[in-house]
Amino acid sequence: ANRKFHPDDSAVDIGGGIKLGGGHFQLIAGPCSVESAEQILGIAESVKASGATILRGGAFKPRTSPYDFQGLRAEGIELLLEAKKKTGMPIITEIMNQNHLPMFEEVDIIQVGARNMQNFELLKELGRTNKPILLKRGLANTLKELLMSAEYIMAGGNNNVILCERGIRTFETYTRNTLDLSAVPMLRELTHLPIVIDPSHATGMARLVKPMALAAAAAGADGIMIEVHNDPANALCDGAQSLTPAQFSEVAEKVRQIREVI
Ligand code: PEP
Ligand code: MN
Numbered sequence: 001a002n003r004k005f006h007p008d009d010s011a012v013d014i015g016g017g018i019k020l021g022g023g024h025f026q027l028i029a030g031p032c033s034v035e036s037a038e039q040i041l042g043i044a045e046s047v048k049a050s051g052a053t054i055l056r057g058g059a060f061k062p063r064t065s066p067y068d069f070q071g072l073r074a075e076g077i078e079l080l081l082e083a084k085k086k087t088g089m090p091i092i093t094e095i096m097n098q099n100h101l102p103m104f105e106e107v108d109i110i111q112v113g114a115r116n117m118q119n120f121e122l123l124k125e126l127g128r129t130n131k132p133i134l135l136k137r138g139l140a141n142t143l144k145e146l147l148m149s150a151e152y153i154m155a156g157g158n159n160n161v162i163l164c165e166r167g168i169r170t171f172e173t174y175t176r177n178t179l180d181l182s183a184v185p186m187l188r189e190l191t192h193l194p195i196v197i198d199p200s201h202a203t204g205m206a207r208l209v210k211p212m213a214l215a216a217a218a219a220g221a222d223g224i225m226i227e228v229h230n231d232p233a234n235a236l237c238d239g240a241q242s243l244t245p246a247q248f249s250e251v252a253e254k255v256r257q258i259r260e261v262i
Contacts, residue, residue, distance in 0.1 A: 001150045001161070006192040009222075012132050012160045014090050014108050018053060020132075020162055021194025021222045025259060028092060028196070028225035029248055030056035032238035033069065034076035042230055044083040046245035051252040054109070055080070055089040056225060060096045061237060062115045069236040077103050084108075092134060092225075098125035107131070114138050114166055114201075117149050127156020134196065134225075136164040139177070143186060150193060162194045163187060164225065167202030176204025176241070179212055184219040196223035200241045206232065209243055210251045217258040224255060 011022030020026045029052035034040045044055050059076025061069065072079065080091045090108035095101070096116060104110055109132045116122055117138035126133050133153055137146045150161045165184070167177025179202035187195050197216035199209045209226060216224050229235045229242035243251065 001147050001154060001191045001193055003190055003192050008192060010159070010192045010194060012162055012194055014054065014132055016088070016090055016108075018090055020054075020196075024222070026053045026196075026223040027051060027252060027255065028054040028056050028223060029228045029252075031058075031229050031235065032200075032227050032242065033058040033061055033236055034072050034079050034093075035236050037079050037082065039230060040079050040083050041086060043228055043245065044087045044089060046230075047228055047248060048087050048089055050245065050249035051256065052228075052248075053089065054223075055083055055087065055091045056111075056227075057083075057091065057093055058237070059093050060100065062094070062096060062113050063237070074103055077107065081106055095122070095126075098122050101125065101129070104131070109134050109162070112136060112149075117141055117146065120149075120152055123149055123152035124156055127153040127158045130158055130160065132160040132162060133158065134162045134164050136166050136198070137168065137180075137183070139169045141168075143183060143190070147187075147191060150191070162196055162223070163191070164196040164198055165202070166198035175202070175208065177202050179203065181212075181215055181219050184216070184221050188220065194222040196225055197221045198225045200225070200227040200238070200243075204241045206241055206243055206247070209241065210247070210254065213251050214254055214258050217255045218262060220262060226251065 061071035092109035199212035
């Protein structure tokens, strides 16, 4: 992952003519969790119309409480694939267990969530695939640890790694996490890998997503991932940080404008 051995920025090939990194910016949007066919198809159509290029949706959910909604699991992936077929958008969804890999065959980007950033056996298994992997920074991990986790995947031969800053734990409690935006220029110095910012999990508050998304675009992120829900108040997961499709459309337009001037 070290910039020293790879002076040019890497562009990860997502398929379908889409690349992320090396000058290719992608806007990832969708619900925290896939909840139904109607929900994911509706959101997919609307975020696509607003300029999102990759569809997100959780099927296997790493919830703090075992009594909270755990995701639709295999059915969630099926519904994402249906949305992919309908809209042509590549999809990203989280894996929590290497035994589930066969279910991810047609998934375009496999996400490793913050809680699994140092699940080294999972990382090694993903290193044996050639799938694009979006690796999220752990809740209390340094950038060096994030890069070493990327190395676990790359050491197995899979160089298709995308890094994601999603906020870290600090003493501040107003926001869900603290967005470490300096991760963008810092990682840019250290590594050739693409860098995505997730302002939704970083802040936990829908009204803070727009300013942080714009800041991420200004800082030169290669991608921004935003949670969007058709009915945030009744979302099964992360409603408080989810934008409505109309709010997302506004953010997407502003991000485009910022990218034009940087
Ligand atoms: C997510 O993106 O759905 C998610 C669970 O995020 P994180 O792993 O960053 O908490
Ligand atoms: Mn979420």
